[in-house]
Amino acid sequence: MISISFTLWVTWKLEGGAAAINEAGRMRMQTYQLALLVNEGDAAATTKLITKFDNSIITLKYGDPARPLFVPWNQLNKQLFLNISGQWSSIKDDLQTRKATSISVSRIDNFVANIDRFVGSIEVEVDYWTNMLHLFQFAMLAISLFATLVIMYVGYSVILDPVEKLRIGFDGVRSGKLNTRVQIEAKDEFGDLAIGFNSMTETISDLYSGLEAKVREKTFHLQERQNRLQALYDLSSFVSTEDNLERLAQGFSKRILSITDASAIAIRWTDQANKRYFLLSGANLPSSIAEEEQCLVAGDCYCGQSSGNAEIQVITFDPKIEADRHCVKAGYNALISVPILFQQDLLGEIDIFYTKEQSIDSDQRALLGTLAHHLAGAMEALRIKALEKEAAISEERSLLARELHDSIAQSLAFLKLQVGMLRDEIVEPATEKAKTILGELDEGLRESYSDVRELLLHFRTRTNTEDIEPAIKTTLQKFEHQSGIHTELSVEGQGLPLAPDVQIQVMHVIQEALSNIRKHSKASIVRVEVAQSPKWTFRVIDDGIGFSTELNTVDSTHVGMSIMQERANKIGAKLELSSEALAGTCISLTLPT
Structure with a gap:
């Protein structure tokens, strides 16, 4: 539709330009006719021809979509047209006011020369659009050829090649090769057919292979589950006995690295608002990540999930688009992000890095979720323990503050009053030594009272969790x-x-x-x-x-x-x-x- 519309538009433009060339060429002939009629003194014919000339000027200026006719305007065309219009106005005024009874040959030649230049400029513009039309048609031809090749290639890739692979697969099964598989990556009917074919040949092969292969498979799965259970038991035992957050995270990182067979592990702790993620510990982390990703803003990177998206994610990096990421620079191609949740509260996440693309099944998801849950419980237990310790200290400090206020602070306040009363009771003349001692006593009491008040304020200062x-x-x-x-x-x-x-x-x-x-x-x-x-x-x-x-x-x-x-x-x-x-x-x- 676009090509047709463009072709019609250019054709319409070329037709309008050609009509403008004809109209301007007619003006040359009308100019010579006008000179002849003026020299012969035929006033009626002259007036009629002047009217036609005016109509030609108006037609060229405003165009005529019905013909179609319009001038392909540019800066040169506009200037030439203004010159022609000005000369024509001058000639017409001279003829209508009877200032001239004839038109000189030089004036006619000059006027016709301007018309010729105007016609030439229009022809150049028409040639330009003609060349553009040819170029566009050539481009459309090239695109058509390319599209044909693409269609042929797609037809081969989508239809002929899968059919040929299926035919070869059926021939292999017919000849007794029950381990034949058809590799079709397409997500269409041929892909479904290939999946069905492979499933069929796999079932037949299993039936012929006997129970030994199934026993080996079941034994492998049972051993794998036993290893996971053992790892889960060891990890649970570790997190239940560790009482330091950094050692907990470090030991957990090393164990996760062994269980998942990953390239590197990072454990991040988030704040209460889940706006920032802090690198708590890691295993095999390169220095670029350990130093540059100490703190991440949630959502700025794959590491650092928002609270609304707290689920296990498997992410594959694209080195071409994400070459600036620290993890891509370090050579990692995949990331498994496991949120650390405790009663729906997001405490942090475990980032598991791999040098190859990864995919996890439901059992692996369940294992990672369980491990993260154990870590969350241990982290929460440590947090509660720290809060209980802080609360106990705060309670003891509050008790001390009350005791200070009820004993020493009250006594100091009473002594301050007594010193003031003693100062009022001293009868002149008192010795300078007595006044000095009394002043020092007063100053000492005030300083002691200020110290006690400062202690009370400090005892009541609470930290934020x-x-x-x-x-x-x-x-x-x-x-x-x-x-x-x-x-x-x-x-x-x-x-x-x-x-x-x-x-x-x-x-x-x-x-x-x-x-x-x-x-x-x-x-x-x-x-x-x-x-x-x-x-x-x-x-x-x-x-x-x-x-x-x-x-x-x-x-x-x-x-x-x-x-x-x-x-x-x-x-x-x-x-x-x-x-x-x-x-x-x-x-x-x-x-x-």
Whole structure:
């Protein structure tokens, strides 16, 4: 339809151009007739011919679809037509106003020459479209030949070749070759026929082969299932006894690698919103994946399923289209993604990489789902255990906070009142020493009372089960309210969420650092910087008076440093201190990977 429409359109355009050439050629003849009539003085014939000439000008300008007639306009044609129209208007005005009783030969020749150029320009355009029509017809001929070849090839591939393969297969069976199989990959009737043929020959071959082959097959399947059950038992025993998440993931990865005969394994843990996936552990993972895919956004890659698509997926990579993927660069051709589900909640996923294309049957799906379920139960048990531990610590801290509030805090508040009353009761003249002692006593009580209130605030600070950032924000808000020192918090990168017990120790270190700043630094601003990758790093920076780290004095600041160092050692972290006199202080806490 497109080719016919294009041919008709070009033909119509060529007919219109040819008619325009005829009309413009007629104008040349009319020009000479007009000159002759004007010289003879035939006014009536001259007026009639002028009218015809005007009609020709109008016809060329606006075209006549009924003939058809229209000029193939381009920039040159428009300019030549404007020149012709202008010359004709000048000649017509001279004749109608009687300014000229004859037309000079040079004027006529010039006018006719412009008409000739106009006709020539139209002919060039018509030749162009004629060549385009020839080229299009040649292209259609080539396409027709190519389509014919394609049809012949498809006919051979789809019909003749399958029929010939089936004929050869039937001849083989007729000659007694019961192991004959027909390989037809088409998903059509011939493919179904080939499947039926192969099924028939397989059944016949089994009947002739006897029960021995069936016994071997059944024995193989039973052995395979026994191996799977043994692997499942060993894995279940391992996950039920392991009490560390990283060791659990590492041991699980190695066992899955052995069970599935895969090339590499990656276990990823997702956040509560299922927006990010963190690389928890792996086996045989290349450095490109281990380093570049520490954190993935759900949906950006095959690794990292969304919660709405939590099912086992078998993915085959296309190296031509997906050459930039880390897994393709590492030489993997297939991925099996197994979601880790616990009571319909998505905790993460197991990514199993293969160097060859893979397909799994229902038994393998069931095995992978069971293994993932065991891992999910173990991960959830560890999480609950960590939460119970954190809850127990929080309960103990709350109890201590209540005891402090009901005992020491009340006593300090009472002593503050008593010191105030004592100051009011001192009768002048009092000795300077007495006033100094009373002032020091008052200041000491206020400092002790502030310390107790700070402890109460710290005891009531709770960590978040998923993210430590809200707990740090709350601590900074309380610190700013208590000390009047401006605080800033910046969090960068994406990292694996911290366990609740680790969060508690980190919060204690930050709170101790803030306490030292309030007491000693005379700072005006405090910045807390958190970097989540490649390692969790916490830095508390102030712009206070600082101190010389070379001095080996034992004061409250150094006691606080000892406390922070003890807490860092509990979680295997590295604590660093840098400070200079009048240049502020920086305390850095770096967690292990």
